Amino acid sequence: MTTPTTPLRVTVWGENRHEQVEQHVAERYPTGMHGAIAEGIGENLPDAKITVATMDMPEHGLTEEALEQTDVLTWWGHAAHAEVSDEVVERVHRHVLAGMGLIVLHSGHWSKIFTKLMGTTCTLRWRSEHDQELVWTVNPQHPITRGVPNPIVIPEQEMYGEYFDVPTPDELIFISGFTGGEVFRSGMTYRRGFGKVFFFSPGDQDFPVYHHRDVRRVIANGVEWARPERERETPTLLRYETGQYFQGADYEGALER
Amino acid sequence: MTTPTTPLRVTVWGENRHEQVEQHVAERYPTGMHGAIAEGIGENLPDAKITVATMDMPEHGLTEEALEQTDVLTWWGHAAHAEVSDEVVERVHRHVLAGMGLIVLHSGHWSKIFTKLMGTTCTLRWRSEHDQELVWTVNPQHPITRGVPNPIVIPEQEMYGEYFDVPTPDELIFISGFTGGEVFRSGMTYRRGFGKVFFFSPGDQDFPVYHHRDVRRVIANGVEWARPERERETPTLLRYETGQYFQGADYEGALER
């Protein structure tokens, strides 16, 4: 009864640059990294309606209409963060605050949209040297951990390590350990406005991580978790008379901002 | 031994507009609202070195040099948020992430610097109708609550109510209740980068709240709590070789951001 009856609408956004420039990436991900991500979501959420959008589409494929039709957006970018249009970033930000879910993957930690939502530098330590990554569950009651082993074993991965300059998460779900001894808060949730954000760090252009069964399951779990609870609506500043709880007046202070 | 031996350097920033335009505000706060805030900090922290800066000073009084000499900055603005220069906001933001403490007061909830640090709209419900505000302590072990009664009774105040669109705080310290039945998370801390942020909502141009003894004490407690723990330094993204933990290399990925 309380389960939503409409299909979940997911937009998988991919930068799609490494795939064009580096042959080994194109071979590892023949349909693009976004293609592998979309495939993994579809395997786990067969009823979801999944759309792919990439950097080189008009408005990066993230028009107002596209976002209105998106319940949850996944974001992978790396080499071209700086090329993402500020206008599109503002638009995505507005939709997240109004309720759209957002899944930020791996190097998306340094994207404009993630740093804008976090308010911090989102920097970290890194090394791409075939470390093994073990992804340990520290919040086993969380729906995002459904159906995955503890730990998830990723044979080869880029190392991401602390200090990761992000706000304290609402929920810390996974911590990764790497061969070199580094640790990383690799799965974290944040509430921003009326939207839910899940950051999940496994995934890289140089390793076949988005073909990993457990990584795919976590991403799909995150998508399902981030689904909005209510109609899209932007938080507003309103005046309420004494005794008036449900209808504020549309006056926003001495000066318009 | 572990107590810092240098005086705490505080900069009190005031918008200083209501005081110019509205006579009742000028009478309530003869040295400006910033004057009353600075006085309250000085009463409680007599060894602190306190400087005042206002909107109409060059660069709003917040030059690079001024911020380098500031351990903790307090911020009160309201009518002229939009006039604060984006360049100064970027500068303050950089200093907070590098370790400078920040105390955001009352209508500062909608300032550019606070919304940039939070990543959300920071909107709320409000009414200025002489509500009584009771400020209840919900974290009695926190140093910010030292020496104040529970509740703090403010006879007349502007109402600020939920939903307050901010991220989940690191620490919820005070919750206010108003005559009209509204509630508000009125004292909250956030860690951002290497800096500490304290938001405290009591305080308004239309009521003598910054002359209130307990409000003054809380602000001073917050200033003391927000003092940096270490030398100012911006979090960075660096590569670390295997086995190398303390000196990363200054290479920041495939493309500069």
Added chain:
Amino acid sequence: MTTPTTPLRVTVWGENRHEQVEQHVAERYPTGMHGAIAEGIGENLPDAKITVATMDMPEHGLTEEALEQTDVLTWWGHAAHAEVSDEVVERVHRHVLAGMGLIVLHSGHWSKIFTKLMGTTCTLRWRSEHDQELVWTVNPQHPITRGVPNPIVIPEQEMYGEYFDVPTPDELIFISGFTGGEVFRSGMTYRRGFGKVFFFSPGDQDFPVYHHRDVRRVIANGVEWARPERERETPTLLRYETGQYFQGADYEGALER
């Protein structure tokens, strides 16, 4: 696909003493307070299988078998907390840590099971004088807030106020304001072991709060949220050899505890 297909099994536990001793309570709640609570859950979760258990049943109706067949337990007690058997409390505690959901209602704040899970006194301030209670949502993205207005208006209620001596919640969902100016963290979640706990304070023997449509909806939302994610299993202390991640050995240290 990821939605559980088996019916949700709920046990509603009621102390059932006020109903026997005070006629006005018996009239307000003709099927007992537990009856009203069970009815409210059934209205909102028609597929759930709901069982009622009360203090005067053998083992308070909470045998090992009964708990094994319970996904989520709701708890209302007040006058007879001290009469609840320590053995039953240990049993419920073990089941919560192993994954059973627990909803603690109103005066259950001072029950043996809640104080044992919290580790604190769980004391508060109170007054039963017909205060109006407004229940404000501060976490609008949370599934427990689905379908209820902000605020929920409860015309008459017992006042519960801060300081409420409980640990910082994992999620603060509701804050209540009362006519007298008091505030209370009235909806909070806690993860304990593999189980989820939701405390919700509205509800009293002296007022018809469990007939309130929105209160019923919140309780049902809480039940649905607290549903276990995995098979019941108690966290254990185990030794793992180097390189062995999935099967620990059954040796628990120098001395058995």
Added chain:
Amino acid sequence: MTTPTTPLRVTVWGENRHEQVEQHVAERYPTGMHGAIAEGIGENLPDAKITVATMDMPEHGLTEEALEQTDVLTWWGHAAHAEVSDEVVERVHRHVLAGMGLIVLHSGHWSKIFTKLMGTTCTLRWRSEHDQELVWTVNPQHPITRGVPNPIVIPEQEMYGEYFDVPTPDELIFISGFTGGEVFRSGMTYRRGFGKVFFFSPGDQDFPVYHHRDVRRVIANGVEWARPERERETPTLLRYETGQYFQGADYEGALER
């Protein structure tokens, strides 16, 4: 001015059994593990008044008088958790809730006092095989991290790994990584009642960890952080009339608990 002027009174509690039974422990810690812990605190907090108490003293050295004279208690136990008297545990618990600070070290994770304060099993995975432990700071603004490198390098240590069955901490400060790939939340704070609790996992009878300079500094930082903010006082349940905020009546409900 706001710095307390009285000396900080610390009681270092040690089980003192391994030192009696195992020669290599006695050689590693000639004054006992408690002796090394006390020495490390004294080095870093020379003005503190430090007392040692051990299991075999009457009432374990933790009489009512001793606890009244203690601002912060540190706890190390392992082999004989079961021998600690329940009466003493109740007494320590009461003092923590009333404001006494508590530092729980290493195998103290499974002590009666820690599990009572947490409400969970406090179990974990472990292995004592000379793993290197790297202790990474994830909360660099916290006073407990003052003066220690990131990471702290401990050449040989027992491995403690996730899932560590404790409540979500108020503050996660350190995460450790081990040679075997395991990770552990090794520094965490909890507020319980009016007291502050810090759990710090490095430290073992089989390795000279309490002679490690950085480990000593962290423990001393923790002691300083956990110092009470106010007079010792137990949270209570009291009735407050309407408009009465500061003096509740000593009536505790329909039935005494």
